[in-house]
Amino acid sequence: MSGDIESLLRQGLADVAASxxxxxxxxxxxxxxxxxxxxxxxxxxxxxxxxxxSLLVLGAAVVVWQPWMGxxxxxxxxxxxxxxxxxxxxxxxxxxxxxxxxxxVLNEYGELVPLTDTEPVQVFxxxxxxxxxxxxxxxxxxxxxxxxxxxxxxxxxxxxxxNSAGTEYTLATPxxxxxxxxxxxxxxxxxxxxxLTEFTTSYELTLExxxxxxxxxxxxxxxxxxxxxxxxxxxxxxxxxxxxxxxxAGFETAVIADFADPEFVCVSDLNPGDFTAPDDExxxxxxxxxxxxxxxxxxxxxxxxxxxxANLRFMYADPTEYMDLGGYDDRFYNVEGYWSDPFGRWLITxxxxxxxxxxxxxxxxxxxxxxxxxxxxxxxxxVYSAS
Amino acid sequence: xxxxxxxxxxxxxxxxxxxxxxLHRAAYLLTGNWATAEDLVQTTLTKTYLAWGRIRTTDxxxxxxxxxxxxxxxxxxRKRSNRExxxxxxxxxPDHSRDFTEHTAMRDAMWRHIAVLPKxxxxxxxxxxxxxxxxxxxxxxxxxxxxxxxxxxxxxxAGMRKRLGTPASALGLxxxxxxxx
Numbered sequence: 001m002s003g004d005i006e007s008l009l010r011q012g013l014a015d016v017a018a019s020x021x022x023x024x025x026x027x028x029x030x031x032x033x034x035x036x037x038x039x040x041x042x043x044x045x046x047x048x049x050x051x052x053x054s055l056l057v058l059g060a061a062v063v064v065w066q067p068w069m070g071x072x073x074x075x076x077x078x079x080x081x082x083x084x085x086x087x088x089x090x091x092x093x094x095x096x097x098x099x100x101x102x103x104x105v106l107n108e109y110g111e112l113v114p115l116t117d118t119e120p121v122q123v124f125x126x127x128x129x130x131x132x133x134x135x136x137x138x139x140x141x142x143x144x145x146x147x148x149x150x151x152x153x154x155x156x157x158x159x160x161x162x163n164s165a166g167t168e169y170t171l172a173t174p175x176x177x178x179x180x181x182x183x184x185x186x187x188x189x190x191x192x193x194x195x196l197t198e199f200t201t202s203y204e205l206t207l208e209x210x211x212x213x214x215x216x217x218x219x220x221x222x223x224x225x226x227x228x229x230x231x232x233x234x235x236x237x238x239x240x241x242x243x244x245x246x247x248x249a250g251f252e253t254a255v256i257a258d259f260a261d262p263e264f265v266c267v268s269d270l271n272p273g274d275f276t277a278p279d280d281e282x283x284x285x286x287x288x289x290x291x292x293x294x295x296x297x298x299x300x301x302x303x304x305x306x307x308x309x310a311n312l313r314f315m316y317a318d319p320t321e322y323m324d325l326g327g328y329d330d331r332f333y334n335v336e337g338y339w340s341d342p343f344g345r346w347l348i349t350x351x352x353x354x355x356x357x358x359x360x361x362x363x364x365x366x367x368x369x370x371x372x373x374x375x376x377x378x379x380x381x382x383v384y385s386a387s
Numbered sequence: 388x389x390x391x392x393x394x395x396x397x398x399x400x401x402x403x404x405x406x407x408x409x410l411h412r413a414a415y416l417l418t419g420n421w422a423t424a425e426d427l428v429q430t431t432l433t434k435t436y437l438a439w440g441r442i443r444t445t446d447x448x449x450x451x452x453x454x455x456x457x458x459x460x461x462x463x464x465r466k467r468s469n470r471e472x473x474x475x476x477x478x479x480x481p482d483h484s485r486d487f488t489e490h491t492a493m494r495d496a497m498w499r500h501i502a503v504l505p506k507x508x509x510x511x512x513x514x515x516x517x518x519x520x521x522x523x524x525x526x527x528x529x530x531x532x533x534x535x536x537x538x539x540x541x542x543x544x545a546g547m548r549k550r551l552g553t554p555a556s557a558l559g560l561x562x563x564x565x566x567x568x
Contacts, residue, residue, distance in 0.1 A: 005544050005551070006516065012494045013517040021421050024411060024428075030403040033432035034396055121527070157523045159533055174522070202540065206534035209505075218534055223545040308394035320435065333458040334434060336451065338530025349530070350530040352441070 007341040046127050064114050092369075093346075093385065096123050100336055105130055105378050113145035125385040126188035126341075127166040133159070138171060140190050147190045163208050164186070164343055166386030168196065172219060180242065199245040205256065209308040213252045214301040215310040221266060221283065222344065223257035230284040235269060241275035244267050255299035255308075256281070257379075262312035265305070269298035311344035314362050323360070323368050332358050332370075332382050346384055348373065402448060403417050403432060406466055410456055416513045417460045419502055426527040433455040455529050457514070461506045493551070512535055 003380065016339075095106045102117040105125075113130065116139055120132040133153075138160060141148040152301045158173045161183075169184040181203045186198040201207075205217040219241075235256070236243045243254050247270035253279070254268040266281040282294040286309055295302050301342065325332050335349045336358070350357025359373040410431060414424035426477070435442075435452045442451050450515045501509055515536075522536045529536070 005548050007498060008493065008551070009512060009547075012497045013416055013513065015494060016498065017517060020412050020415040022408070022425070023410075024407060026404045027400065029407055029429060029432055030396075033403070033436045034399065036429075036433040037436040039427050078400055145481055152413055156519050178522075206536070206537055208534065218538060220538070220541045220545060223549075229457040257535070260542060281397040281541075316534070333461055334455060336438070336454070336504065337456070338458075340530065342532065351438075375516065 002162065002239070007086060034185055064183055078334070085213075094125060094383040096120060096381050096383055097375055097376055097378045099282050099378060103380065106379075107143075113141065113143065115141050115145075115148075115208065116150075117138065122160070122339075123381070123383045124160065124162045124169070125166070126162060126169065127386070129188050129190055130178045130383070131160060131162065131169050131188060140188065142190050143340070149190055149193065161207060162342065162386050164304070164386055165211065166312045168210075170207065172201055172207065181205075183207055197249040199249040199251075201241070201242040201245060202240055204239065205241055208257075208260075208312065209304060210251070211301045211304050212250075213299060214304050215251050215254050216305055217254065218259040218262070218312060219256045220260075221264055222260055223258065225264070225283055226313070230288070230290065231282075233266060233283050234280050235266060236281065237279040243270060244275060246270060247272050247277045248275040253298040255295070255300060255305050257286075257309055257312055262309045263287070265309065267291060267294040267298055269294070314344035314368070315342075317338065323370070328358060328370060339384075342384055343386075348376070352380060390435060395439060398443055399436055402435075406449060406452065407432070407548070410452065413453070413518065414456060414460070414512060416512065416517055419498070427456060427460055430459055434459070442513075450528065454530070457510050457528055458530075461510065496551055497547065500550050501543075504543055504546075507531075508539045510538040512543055515540055 094108060096102055096115070097106050097112070098119075099112065103113055103115050103119060105113040105115060105123065107113055112240065115130060115132050118134045120134050120139075121132050124131040127145075129143060132139045132141070132253075135156075137152055137175070138151040138158075139148060142252050154171065154173045158171050161313055163299055167188055168185055168239045169188055171184050172181055172183050174181045179202070179358045182198060182200045184198040186192070186194075186350075187196060201217070202219075205219045206349045209217060210214045215370055219235075221235075222229075224235070224336060227240055235241055241256075250272050252270055252272055256266045256268070259263040264283070264285045265286050266279045267284040267322050268277055270277050282290060284290045286306065292302075293329065332349050337349060339348045345361075345363045347360040348357050355377070356372045356374055359371045359380075360368050361371055362368045404455050407428065410428045411424060414427040415421060418424045418427060431452055434455045435448075438451065442448050482552075492494075501512060504512070509528060511525055514520045514528060515522070520528070525536045526533045531539075
């Protein structure tokens, strides 16, 4: 980590914050907030009453599945409507719902699968199970809901990541000083409790996807290579990435994509037999002959690499970088729930209890588009799906 | 006014009294302008009160307010970016330390860099280095992945490093690991 700059930031931000004026009146702030909220509630009631007819029409037209439709006098754009069934069919989407029995998954067949009594912070659908994460635990439940197991998180910073095949997941835990991060791999099957393998890499790298042979990470490459930096580099040696640990875990290739320009990648041909990683990596554009040859030499899973890189472009961008949210800007951002598909296919925002949420769909059309998503009663969040 | 509403309002007032200072400081760092920071906090509190009936009994009231603060700022930034520029140097209280000039120059240089950062990078820096939140907590607040938090922080730091060089010795700051939140 860049300790000098970080120290300066801590000190500088603390100084600036301390220099902030303190001439506010808490009682006045609270009173204004309460009265302002009252006005907003009244406007909402009036608006709801006035738009009752059009809401019915929209409800009837909910099967329409298309990008921006029609014009609105205020902002020129209105969102398309997407039903729960369409979201389930087109985006493989299931929902976590809260029922009298606790938190359950409403699956694509309209069946409820019980998960837990404690509200999860996220739920993944794997090939053979649901993986859910609460504040303190990780749980695995079979897709029919008949079997389940839970384990405690190693720390509050432990997080889950799944691979795009939906077969495995990792528990990633950063060390206390945030210099390294350990990934523990497990099969996404309830009966299998033993970890498959694990490795520890620099905290500067983030594991994004993997197969049996290949790992795809993101990291900061361009700061070192510059914009035209095609060739051989020594990141693992000089930056202490820890790729030898990835090799020791049995992987044959590590591909690191730049998180600002994910098509720029570095390929490390690992040596799982002797648990070492080479000192140098081959870096360049994914489509270049240099990188394609390097991937072939390293026996990398080229399909995994290309799909992961394609997803990263969408995942790391703010929606406003690739589309116009029109008059939905406020509604899109000022919400309790903000869920981003780990494989870049969609992004959803909304509040519990609302009948519709907003969805950016990156799969169905040629370009990402905004839709209003009808959600089932009691919906808490969408379930992330691996495939 | 019903007894229930009165009780809820009282709880809300207590929340405001306990948290408004922290919200104002964060808003000031995000906006670089006191008037805008006050507006941002007022809007945040109004939105928080709108959800108060639902969130008041949970452990996440503070997290909710913080999320609203950061997301509202991001939303405002988008709307205003075409006609407003962030304040480049903060209004300041006198600093009588012996390294005042150098310290202030370095801090101003740092701030000029932060002031022109994309809003998400700036939010990540404030959450990580001012509020001392872990990357997981930042991800939860901003609704983004931990990988995105890392990438945004890394990009911001890389730009700052390029612009400021290595200022630790100039400021007399010792290297230290990141604090766990």
